Amino acid sequence: xxxxxxxxxxxxxxxxxxxxxxxxxxxxxxxxxxxxxxxxxxxxxxxxxxxxxxxxxxxxxxxxxxxxxxxxxxxxxxxxxxxxxxxxxxxxxxxxxxxxxxxxxxxxxxxxxxxxxxxxxxxxxxxxxxxxxxxxxxxxxxxxxxxxxxxxxxxxxxxxxxxxxxxxxxxxxxxxxxxxxxxxxxxxxxxxxxxxxxxxxxxxxxxxxxxxxxxxxxxxxxxxxxxxxxxxxxxxxxxxxxxxxxxxxxxxxxxxxxxxxxxxxxxxxxxxxxxxxxxxxxxxxxxxxxxxxxxxxxxxxxxxxxxxxxxxxxxxxxxxxxxx
Amino acid sequence: xxxxxxxxxxxxxxxxxxxxxxxxxxxxxxxxxxxxxxxxxxxxxxxxxxxxxxxxxxxxxxxxxxxxxxxxxxxxxxxxxxxxxxxxxxxxxxxxxxxxxxxxxxxxxxxxxxxxxxxxxxxxxxxxxxxxxxxxxxxxxxxxxxxxxxxxxxxxxxxxxxxxxxxxxxxxxxxxxxxxxxxxxxxxxxxxxxxxxxxxxxxxxxxxxxxxxxxxxxxxxxxxxxxxxxxxxxxxxxxxxxxxxxxxxxxxxxxxxxxxxxxxxxxxxxxxxxxxxxxxxxxxxxxxxxxxxxxxxxxxxxxxxxxxxxxxxxxxxxxxxxxxxxxxxxxx
Numbered sequence: 205x206x207x208x209x210x211x212x213x214x215x216x217x218x219x220x221x222x223x224x225x226x227x228x229x230x231x232x233x234x235x236x237x238x239x240x241x242x243x244x245x246x247x248x249x250x251x252x253x254x255x256x257x258x259x260x261x262x263x264x265x266x267x268x269x270x271x272x273x274x275x276x277x278x279x280x281x282x283x284x285x286x287x288x289x290x291x292x293x294x295x296x297x298x299x300x301x302x303x304x305x306x307x308x309x310x311x312x313x314x315x316x317x318x319x320x321x322x323x324x325x326x327x328x329x330x331x332x333x334x335x336x337x338x339x340x341x342x343x344x345x346x347x348x349x350x351x352x353x354x355x356x357x358x359x360x361x362x363x364x365x366x367x368x369x370x371x372x373x374x375x376x377x378x379x380x381x382x383x384x385x386x387x388x389x390x391x392x393x394x395x396x397x398x399x400x401x402x403x404x405x406x407x408x409x410x411x412x413x414x415x416x417x418x419x420x421x422x423x424x425x426x427x428x429x430x431x432x433x434x435x436x437x438x439x440x441x442x443x444x445x446x447x448x449x450x451x452x453x454x455x456x457x458x459x460x461x462x463x464x465x466x467x468x469x470x471x472x473x474x475x476x477x478x479x480x481x482x483x484x485x486x487x488x489x490x491x492x493x494x495x496x497x498x499x500x501x502x503x504x505x506x507x508x509x510x511x512x513x514x515x516x517x518x519x520x521x522x523x524x525x526x527x528x
Numbered sequence: 529x530x531x532x533x534x535x536x537x538x539x540x541x542x543x544x545x546x547x548x549x550x551x552x553x554x555x556x557x558x559x560x561x562x563x564x565x566x567x568x569x570x571x572x573x574x575x576x577x578x579x580x581x582x583x584x585x586x587x588x589x590x591x592x593x594x595x596x597x598x599x600x601x602x603x604x605x606x607x608x609x610x611x612x613x614x615x616x617x618x619x620x621x622x623x624x625x626x627x628x629x630x631x632x633x634x635x636x637x638x639x640x641x642x643x644x645x646x647x648x649x650x651x652x653x654x655x656x657x658x659x660x661x662x663x664x665x666x667x668x669x670x671x672x673x674x675x676x677x678x679x680x681x682x683x684x685x686x687x688x689x690x691x692x693x694x695x696x697x698x699x700x701x702x703x704x705x706x707x708x709x710x711x712x713x714x715x716x717x718x719x720x721x722x723x724x725x726x727x728x729x730x731x732x733x734x735x736x737x738x739x740x741x742x743x744x745x746x747x748x749x750x751x752x753x754x755x756x757x758x759x760x761x762x763x764x765x766x767x768x769x770x771x772x773x774x775x776x777x778x779x780x781x782x783x784x785x786x787x788x789x790x791x792x793x794x795x796x797x798x799x800x801x802x803x804x805x806x807x808x809x810x811x812x813x814x815x816x817x818x819x820x821x822x823x824x825x826x827x828x829x830x831x832x833x834x835x836x837x838x839x840x841x842x843x844x845x846x847x848x849x850x851x852x853x854x855x856x857x858x859x860x
Contacts, residue, residue: 255720362806363570392570393744393789394784394785394802397790397803398804422790426800459719460719463718464718465725465751466751466793469750469751
């Protein structure tokens with residue numbers, strides 16, 4: 205439980221923006237992920253939350269080396285994989301997998317779900333003990349699909365079932381670490397609860413570690429042991445789940461929590477909401493100093509000039525000059 | 529005062545496999561100044577209901593029946609029995625609609641000013657300058673900074689939240705008495721969602737309009753609605769005031785929905801209570817209660833009644849009705 209399975213240090217991913225024309229030059233960078241650091245312990249779930257454009261998905265993909273990191277290091281089980289080539293990554297892919305947000309576009313419509321799940325074995329040239337078909341059907345059974353549906357196509361399944369197919373595919377090679385990128389946000393609430401429970405069970409049964417990326421703080425609260433809040437490519441606050449939700453220290457975390465509508469009309473109408481003004485700034489030209497200063501009600505001159513670093517407050521790490 | 533009274537509305541889409549019964553015999557009414565939420569999961573018929581009311585379904589390929597009496601500026605009209613050209617006089621004038629996706633509901637080639645001015649000109653024979661002044665006024669009202677110059681901007685120059693504000697300005701330009709908001713904040717981030725919901729509340733107070741709020745988010749409903757219709761498989765399965773509904777849900781589906789939402793205000797227990805299974809096919813609805821195959825309480829009703837007989841919507845308390853054999857005939 206204590207040794208970190210994943211160590212990310214100062215990870216950045218910039219996407220260059222080219223000017224138009226033949227002699228195109230790089231005009232600037234979209235600083236999608238800008239110097240984030242965290243560790244993930246074996247068997248743990250770390251929630252990565254933030255609004256659209258905060259870089260949470262880019263972070264997840266960069267950690268799996270689906271994007272080449274711009275700078276920083278990624279260590280998986282103590283091994284520095286930052287500069288590994290695709291060929292060198294391939295054997296490691298059995299250990300690290302991904303579940304995607306959209307169960308409609310992440311499954312090839314022309315393949316049966318049997319062959320979609322079996323593709324992992326084929327690519328890695330692994331033959332499971334009792335044959336591929338048996339292994340796939342066991343997986344289907346485990347994630348709550350009818351193993352007899354082996355030869356059906358993705359369109360014959362509902363959204364929730366398709367997400368289960370995606371989960372079975374990620375589990376096929378018995379990975380240790382899975383990046384779940386918004387795995388339930390395309391699903392209806394009643395189905396969402398089924399899939400969250402399934403992910404919970406699988407983590408306990410297989411000893412998995414999740415990096416759970418989501419915009420929905422209530423879902424993240426439910427599944428994570430620790431949560432990192434991102435804003436404009438940076439981590440604003442990283443804390444154990446109960447800490448973060450009970451005593452948020454960063455103004456952005458506070459605003460985010462207060463913006464979530466509670467499904468209870470009595471408390472919902474009584475509580476005071478912090479309504480942020482404006483939108484997330486453009487990540488090509490992030491504000492100087494603290495990136496949140498343009499929307500922060502506590503911002504002072506220092507926030508506009510000096511960038512705060514993550515400092516320890518109790519059990520939490522907070523990047524703010526004036527934390528609560 | 530009731531401004532919209534919908535009676536026995538049904539909508540069916542014929543397909544080669546059979547008729548998809550998207551909406552089945554639903555009735556409800558909306559009073560001036562109130563917010564009625566229609567809540568349900570995807571495919572429950574909440575959007576189709578309102579598309580039918582707005583006359584936005586193709587009548588050649590859709591079977592629509594029922595009536596919808598609406599108090600317009602010219603008197604009572606039946607929205608469902610009306611000639612499409614005639615309906616055009618009321619749409620955008622007495623009733624407006626805002627859609628889920630602000631990215632695709634604005635025309636990318638026209639400035640936002642042109643689009644709002646057009647909405648005003650269609651219903652008012654006034655000088656375009658008057659319409660422009662009205663557009664600027666509305667943009668200011670929905671919180672667009674510097675409206676006089678932003679009126680010349682194009683949709684791509686706005687963020688999602690700003691575009692939704694533009695959509696709201698356009699919908700309100702003619703002072704409608706009823707606004708249909710179809711998942712107005714679903715495509716937006718939570719902090720922006722809070723801004724837009726606050727804005728709608730303020731505008732409702734100012735314009736005294738009724739709002740039909742279509743959403744799947746029980747949190748949004750809790751904060752914004754006066755009354756709630758819960759829809760499942762094309763039917764209203766429970767209808768109540770917002771406080772009653774959350775305090776005493778009478779239908780197991782409503783209870784299930786409330787239980788399956790992970791919530792911040794409660795300690796995170798180890799498991800969520802999920803509703804097993806999935807909604808039925810709208811082509812072949814079950815004989816009995818359409819929720820029966822997923823319901824955990826059917827054994828409490830004698831003789832498999834839930835699987836064979838279709839329950840009616842019956843009154844449980846004042847202004848609280850539910851479609852369930854459980855607790856039927858018991859008035860609180």
